[in-house]
Amino acid sequence: MEKTAERDVKVYEIGYLIVPSIPAEKIAAEISTIKDVLSKHKATVLSDETASLRSLAYTMVKKIGTVNRRFDSAYFGWIKFEAAPVEVRLIEKEVKEVESILRLLLINTVREHTLLSSKLDIETSDKNMAEGGAKHPVSTEDMDKSIDKTVSDLTVA
Amino acid sequence: MKQNFLSQNKVAYIDYKDIEVIKKFVNPHGRLIARKRTGVSANHQRQLANALKRARFLGLMPFVVR
Numbered sequence: 001m002e003k004t005a006e007r008d009v010k011v012y013e014i015g016y017l018i019v020p021s022i023p024a025e026k027i028a029a030e031i032s033t034i035k036d037v038l039s040k041h042k043a044t045v046l047s048d049e050t051a052s053l054r055s056l057a058y059t060m061v062k063k064i065g066t067v068n069r070r071f072d073s074a075y076f077g078w079i080k081f082e083a084a085p086v087e088v089r090l091i092e093k094e095v096k097e098v099e100s101i102l103r104l105l106l107i108n109t110v111r112e113h114t115l116l117s118s119k120l121d122i123e124t125s126d127k128n129m130a131e132g133g134a135k136h137p138v139s140t141e142d143m144d145k146s147i148d149k150t151v152s153d154l155t156v157a
Numbered sequence: 158m159k160q161n162f163l164s165q166n167k168v169a170y171i172d173y174k175d176i177e178v179i180k181k182f183v184n185p186h187g188r189l190i191a192r193k194r195t196g197v198s199a200n201h202q203r204q205l206a207n208a209l210k211r212a213r214f215l216g217l218m219p220f221v222v223r
Contacts, residue, residue: 105173110170112169114171
C-alpha cells in the first residue's frame with residue numbers, strides 16, 4: 001500500500017516572484033536553482049514560463065538581513081510540475097529558502113493548459129492601448145447596420 | 158453582464174494568472190462582484206474567488222483600489 005502511495009503523483013504549480021534587484025542575466029540561474037530543487041525531489045517539469053519583470057499591484061516587504069526592503073516590481077514566473085504529495089511540502093520549504101524569492105505560491109492544479117487569455121484571445125486593455133484602439137477596425141457602415149439590427153431586434157421583442 | 162461568459166466558453170478551470178478574465182468579475186474597488194450580478198455558476202464563483210485570492214497574494218491583482 002505504501003509503495004503505491006509513493007508512486008502516486010499529482011500535478012502542482014509553483015508561482016514565484018524574484019526580487020528585482022537581481023540583474024536580468026542572472027534570472028536564468030535563479031530559475032535553474034528552483035528547477036534543481038524540483039529534480040532533487042524527483043519532480044517532472046510539465047510546463048513553465050520564464051520570469052519576466054512586472055510591476056506589482058501593491059508594495060511587498062521582504063526582510064533581507066536586518067533590513068525590511070520594499071519592492072514595487074518583481075520577476076514573475078511559474079513552473080507546472082508533477083510530484084509525489086509527500087515531496088511537495090519539502091519542495092515548498094526549500095524553494096522558500098532561496099534568498100532571491102520574494103514570494104512563493106504552491107497550488108494543486110490540472111495537467112491541461114489552463115490559461116484562457118491565449119485560448120479565447122481575450123483583448124487586453126494594454127494590447128488595445130498599444131494598437132491604438134479596437135483590434136478589428138469597424139467601418140461606420142457596419143456600425144450603422146449593427147445598430148439598426150439591434151434596434152429592430154428590440155422592437156420585435 | 159447577465160450572459161455567463163465562463164459557461165458560454167466552457168471554462169473548466171480558472172487560472173490565477175488569467176488576470177484579464179478575473180478583471181471582468183471584479184468591481185472598480187478590486188472586490189469580486191456577486192454572482193447575482195454576473196450570473197456565473199456557483200462552481201465558477203468559487204473558482205473565481207480562489208483565483209482572485211491567489212492573484213492578490215502574488216501581487217498580480219490589488220487587494221483594494223481606493
